[in-house]
Amino acid sequence: MTTDRSISLLRGETVHGHHRVTFVELFFDLVFVFAVTQVSHTLLAHFTLIGAIETLMLLLGVWWAWIFTSWTTNWFDPERTPVRIALFALMIAGLVLSTSIPKAFESRGLAFALAYAAIQVGRTLFFLLSLPPSELAQRRNFQRILAWLSTAAVFWIAGGFAEGGARIALWAIALAIEYAAPAARFWTPVIGASSIADWTIEGGHMAERCALFVIIALGESLLVTGATFADRTWDAPVVAAFALAFIGSVAMWWIYFDSGAEEGSEQMSKAMDSGRIARLAYTYMHLPIVAGIIVSAAADELALAHPVGHVEGKFALSAIGGPLLFLVGMILFKRAVRGWFMLSHMVGIAALLLLIPFAAQMTPLIFYGLTSFILVVVAAWETISLANRED
Numbered sequence: 001m002t003t004d005r006s007i008s009l010l011r012g013e014t015v016h017g018h019h020r021v022t023f024v025e026l027f028f029d030l031v032f033v034f035a036v037t038q039v040s041h042t043l044l045a046h047f048t049l050i051g052a053i054e055t056l057m058l059l060l061g062v063w064w065a066w067i068f069t070s071w072t073t074n075w076f077d078p079e080r081t082p083v084r085i086a087l088f089a090l091m092i093a094g095l096v097l098s099t100s101i102p103k104a105f106e107s108r109g110l111a112f113a114l115a116y117a118a119i120q121v122g123r124t125l126f127f128l129l130s131l132p133p134s135e136l137a138q139r140r141n142f143q144r145i146l147a148w149l150s151t152a153a154v155f156w157i158a159g160g161f162a163e164g165g166a167r168i169a170l171w172a173i174a175l176a177i178e179y180a181a182p183a184a185r186f187w188t189p190v191i192g193a194s195s196i197a198d199w200t201i202e203g204g205h206m207a208e209r210c211a212l213f214v215i216i217a218l219g220e221s222l223l224v225t226g227a228t229f230a231d232r233t234w235d236a237p238v239v240a241a242f243a244l245a246f247i248g249s250v251a252m253w254w255i256y257f258d259s260g261a262e263e264g265s266e267q268m269s270k271a272m273d274s275g276r277i278a279r280l281a282y283t284y285m286h287l288p289i290v291a292g293i294i295v296s297a298a299a300d301e302l303a304l305a306h307p308v309g310h311v312e313g314k315f316a317l318s319a320i321g322g323p324l325l326f327l328v329g330m331i332l333f334k335r336a337v338r339g340w341f342m343l344s345h346m347v348g349i350a351a352l353l354l355l356i357p358f359a360a361q362m363t364p365l366i367f368y369g370l371t372s373f374i375l376v377v378v379a380a381w382e383t384i385s386l387a388n389r390e391d
Helices: 021-043 050-075 081-103 109-130 134-159 163-181 203-231 237-258 260-270 274-284 286-303 313-338 343-361 364-390
Strands: none
Touching: 021 050, 021 203, 021 286, 050 081, 050 109, 050 163, 050 274, 050 286, 109 134, 109 237, 109 260, 134 163, 163 203, 163 274, 203 237, 203 260, 203 274, 203 286, 237 260, 237 286, 237 313, 237 364, 260 274, 260 313, 274 286, 274 313, 286 313, 286 343, 286 364, 313 343, 313 364, 343 364
């Protein structure tokens, strides 16, 4: 750093390892524990085609607000008082956003839009103004980001005033703008596009932040399982569904954390182009991983509520869709980290797809058991194959 640490809010250089995740960052994440819970419950309450689209849009917004903040706290030091206060302000807006999620496409659309725009634009503007004049490249970077997010905010707020299909259309435009921005390197008239060098980050910190968000999503799955199980009569099918829900969560944890998370952290810590890897592997590719866990949480609740009888459409979609999204995200993430596609993950994806035609011929418990079994096989296969590769 060329800036004076006595006046700069930027992080210092690492001496050993990587920047640790601070307690204020963990405190900030609590808001998003609530947001993930709200998204999961909203999916269950509106499990139709339109409801699924709306829930996906809400998840896209929640993830983007969180991941952009994680990029920012990779550059700025949360131990500095102004940065802490900024994070607390973002938490207030995040709570408004989270509480608006269940009725975001009904009566609380404007509240959701204003809270989201405040998070994205307010955070960017604050940190832009906090940058010292000597950090010209980073100032340009934040100016570009501000231009894109401010443009998207217009559509978010306009959608908040609109209703029905118009709200969906306007918010879809806003999301398209925001999700295209990093891929376009925030190209802006006059000042052009950011370079990958402008996005250089401390890779180990970003990897750890994203791993913690995966833990948040898995924690939501366990909370749903425990709460639903507590309210049910503990007969044999319900107990079996409870066991399968836990096994599925453990398998997902194993697939992500047994080797992938650590390898990702090591790769990011050593990479000369950490910004490029972070944009691809963590900013974009972690979204289907998180989405898969949230959809699987919906399947957990449905399995515990109705473990016997016939497989209904929404249960089949969530029981297959959750693990499928998760494995697609994992195979892309590990491809970015390792350089090859994991055969175990490809076989797992194929096996899940092959289950779809047979859903109507099974009970929910058997169908759910098979999806959990596939995840366990993928986890075990990967562990064994990587151990053999090391020998």
